[in-house]
Amino acid sequence: MRKVNLRSVDLNLLVVLEALLEEKQVTKAAEKLHMSQPAVSRALQRLRDTFADPLLVRSVDGYDLSVRATQIVGELKTVLQSVSQIISEPEFSPKTSKQIVKIAGPDLETALYVPDLLAVMSKQAPEMQVELDSRPADYFEMLSRGDIHFAISGVPPQIAEDQFHRALLDVTDIALIMGQHHPLANKAITLDEYLSARHAYISITGKGPAMMDRRLREMGKKRNTVLRLSSFMSVPDFCEKTDLIFMLPTNLIKKISLGRAVVSRTLPEELIAEPFPFYLYWHARDHYDPMHRWIKEAVLQQAGQHSV
Template sequence: MVIVDMHEVNLRAVDLNLLVVLEALLEERSVTRAAERLHMSQPAVSRALQRLRDTFDDLLIARSGTHYTLTPRAEHLQVELTWVLKNIRQMVQAPKFDPLRTRQVVRMAGPDVEVCQLVPELLAHLQHAAPTLQVELDSRPSDYFSALVNGDIHFVISGLAPSQQDDQLHRIFLESTEVGLMMGAAHPLASQSIDLEAYLTARHGYISLTGRGPAFADATLKAMGKKRNTVLRLTSFASVADYCERSDLVFMLPKSIVEHVGKQRDVVFRPVPEELRAPELNFYLYWHQRNHRDPMHRWLREVVQSLVV
């Protein structure tokens, strides 16, 4: 009966740095040449060889006349060592990204109109710079920042700020725009200055990107002890112009979005009442810290930055 020693090797007791020295010794078959190759002193390599002999319980290299030869165990180790060290080097080496060959998938999310202002130009660039890079867009009403934190998507395009865990997120600036009122050109308020009283008497619609919760204007008015007459809540910007043209509804929207959805439509853009005016709205591209150093993500962010300069 053959008895096989099944004791597990304790890797914590093995100095894995010695494997690099072993590789040089097995290939050079000389302490002197191995020391020169490794930029080490001969005594240091000799000490390493003795530790390797103790570890493997084998001479590894043995003098044969005027030169050294490998023991049978060393010949076997050399084959295994080449594969092991190659894999370790690949594991430690920073991953490379080739945009011309990549087939990676980039998942982006944001409101449809906000996405449409950036992504078409981005795709026009990618068709030459990264022709096989796949882009998935999700503009369904959702809590995009939670999806970003959970790892479901890679990038969020938004004018909103994350409500929590923003210390885990990075961002780059895309554009700034003022916020104003969009209404049909035939609306009674379309040709006049709109004060707070006129604003409150109008009928309002608003966009809730998450599909729930009040609009920013409602929270501001509540703090003032006032309330507007909201009769419609939408979860997308796409149909806003239709409602403005065919009804007396007023929407408070970023100007850049009004210019997009209201192009060649019978709508107007008017300033908000002085009491509701706020600083310009900033749009950002957000990503999670888990992807901050990923080569593909870094490359794509640089492309985006070049497009919005």
């Protein structure tokens, strides 16, 4: 078989070839393709050179297919259909899809947003599954490796931000949470009282220090931090049984405070900052994938937000 270098072949000619083999006439093929007759004649000559075969040969009734053209006519249609499918946007049907959606994020963030997604999926995508990973980890590294489809985080990526897209899920203030028995539980807390108290914080990556410790260092201050956790779910237990204070987004405090002997207090005035955003993140490689778009819009719709 003659070896062909595809780099030397104009694949656009295959579309012209399909019309020529169907119409068996340059004029009709030109009309079908909305091309001029001379342009189709030139394309036919290039095709003859490429295939080393006349393709169309004169007959009693005008033109007929050569043996080579007869052999390739069926294959050509299949090839062009395959190319069209490759180029066309992939289809996604939630009702029939059996895909697995992999989402990662801290336990409370996922508890805030993923249940609503599952409620939507149970009606619109009943055969799809969700794998939820709330282990402490660098979720952006997981996105980069392709281990997950989405990450929910209030902490922005530290490197390679251009790899990721994001959409706002929620904006919330930051507050303090402590046990009802805590000496500061029933008063406005001053900066000195805050610094003298015993503190704990959550590290979703398993690393420190906390954002507040970095901010205090910039102010030339330091607080007494004695505990680092990797999960939000045990915070009420530590608040009820110790004198530790945690600083958390208020939407998370509301989630973990129900039925617990804890209280929430405002930060000292000097430490009050801009509201804290939560984002849904995904990698650039998945940005145009229809399944990703459907999941993203479902999450944002339930969160009362819109894609950005």
